[in-house]
Amino acid sequence: MKLYSRKWERSLRNAVRAEIRKSPSLKREFQQSKGRRKRSRVLAIFGGIVIPAALVLLMEQKTHQTAASLAVLTVILFLGSLLGAATFDATLHNVEALLPMFSLPIEDEDILSVYAREIFKRHLLVLVIVEISLTCLAAKAGISLEFLPGVLLAGVLTWLMEMAVALHILAWMRKPLRSAINAAMICGVFIAFISWKLTGQFVVAFFTDHGQFINLLVPNGWALALYQVLLPNPQWNLLLLLLPIGLFIASALYSYWVIQRRFSYMEVHWSFDADVVPDLIPVTASVSDVVRLRPDGKPVHLGEHAIEEVILARQYLAEPAWPKRGFMEKWFWQWLNKREKALVDIVFPDGPTFSASWLAILNILAGTIVAGLLVRIIIPAAEYCAMGIGFASVLLFILLALNRTGMPFRIVNNSGVGISVYVFFGAGFNELATLLLKSAVVQMPAVFGMTLVISAVLVKFFEGSAVMILEGGIKAGLMIFATRFLVTIYRFADGTREGGRFKSGILLISSAILLFMFLIAGGAGVFLPGLGGWLLCAGAFLDAVVAFYFYRWFYHMRGFDLMRIPRRNRLL
């Protein structure tokens, strides 16, 4: 089913354009209302094609092993499948897009097929990536032109497998696990990138030793492994992979059916709970009587009368209960001034949950260490990989926990523009930024605790000294803290628009340079021992602070529009 007729739309568009051309005033009005064209998309597509091909060739150059190069592509494609599944899932749960869909007289399965087709079209890029990477590899290996159809066929099979893996993941893997693997892999790639000097040789060695194993372990690599049949002295037994490949692709249709079965219109509504009055209070008692009679000071109604109760009992003026959740919350509450205590309700509507978050992260950290030790015993070769993914996840959770910005930066659509929630509450930059900074400071003991443990484990692996443990832990903790400044800038910038003479591009480029400097200096500084490392970390910290104050100055001086114009880059 087609969502709209391209031919009909084109005909309408032409008619509209012809009409506009006839009238100079309409033409002028039309020109004024024209939006900006997309510029970044071509660059993103180009980067998406070039980077994987470059990585594959780089690995080939380092290892001179086709299996290792293909394993890099396998990992990239697995990440692609995870991201593809996440995109499909997000699309199927995007209320903004689904509401108009469900309001139209279209069958639910037709809606799903419309989305699936859009995702399929987007995945054509993956086919281009695979074909270019394999063709480059073939050229480097000196494979003759007569084998080119074979190379292209392996590429097509790989592409089909990539989509099949995405469908299987979406149908059978739970979202938290999917997201955790996704985030851990992205973090792992990022860490490997910034610490390449230190970890590069391990990564190369890992792919050299286990390239073929990775290709056979991850389904994305099965069709890629077939490519090796085209090389001189081929391993013909790899052709046996055609059977599982066929089964895997065919079974993806079943997974699609499972997704289709789950996807249906559901009526969602929010409502008040029923009024509930306990037996000890007469049902006939008025709300004011209930307030007087209630035993423990808490509302006894659950329904709309609870609001009256809260007001009559002046409960809204009472101190919140959340500071009792833990020492971080208590410290946070004591540190806030009167204005910040009022603002905290906007930032954390149900109160901050620092203690619970850090307890959860502690559990993940403990799980990672135990898992790492188990892997060390069972598959020693995968020890670094398991630890790397585990620590990358912990790091990601630490960053997320520390950099929570709460409700104020949620963008609300308002007559064609997006406005951050904080704007409606009349909260300023300085007070919100200070509040967020304080929330980060109170969590720092937990951050240092985590980074010191991670540092201790890593230093033990690399047989370093106790000083290295301390240095690595403290430097990593400080760098994590510095991200608070950058995230605050980003959150404010996300909901603003530069409408003045000063080109926003200059601000964008300056921010990108400062961010890049922070990542490079901070990343290298954490891993580099001695004074050099400390200086790099201090530089990165200073960079974040300067970026923050620079943006703050810019924010106040330039008088940004506190709104953003929606971009046109979504699926539907």
Added chain:
Amino acid sequence: MKIELRGVLKSYRSIRALDHVSLEIEPGQIISLLGANGAGKTTLLRCLCGIASPEKGGIYFDNEEFRRARTDLRRRLHFLPDFPFQFFQQSVLRNIAIVMRAFEADTPGSEVKILELLREFDLLPVSLRPVGTLSRGQAYKAALVAMIAIDRDLWLLDEPFASGMDPHGIDAFKRHARAAAARGRTILYSTQLLDVVERFSDRVCVIHKGEVRAFDPLEQLRERAQDKNNVLGEMFRQLREGGS
């Protein structure tokens, strides 16, 4: 299209949004849906378009029971909420094209009608812009253009007079709705503006706490009222004070 509601019950937990509502609506009328905030007007419209399903009772279009799964019956009506459901990232024209396709109204030549409507509602200069970048009134007009163009048997509109449309847009809507009613279409809209109801409806449906308290032509309500110059105002006051 004849519309019947037979004992429709819809509740949100303990709140009865529609309490055994029964109505018979003959085609070719403009019906105003009146009621205090939370009275059940929007729920009634949602049930009629299939977004919400009644727990008890049934809705019948020309004696055929209406359910969400009946896509053929859903093609005979169109619902425009107070904040229309639109593809905000897509242009006005694409949004119209999607609605036209879904209702199978994108026949050759239908572009001419759309062009006229775009001109009438002052949407030509913004027609290639994403709906998400338009003002609320413009976005509403874009959805209204599609509604008028597909011209279904039943037009359901939630608060069209509080949609941000300019006076010219409101006038154009009234004109098209009146013409549609003359062609036998049924227009059912909710509003809070009593003076609009007095001038722009053939029949008034008053809902109070999920119950239909009146479903009569305005003349009949006027006959029953004590204050002939403020018929609906008096009715509202009585309902609020607990009268019937």
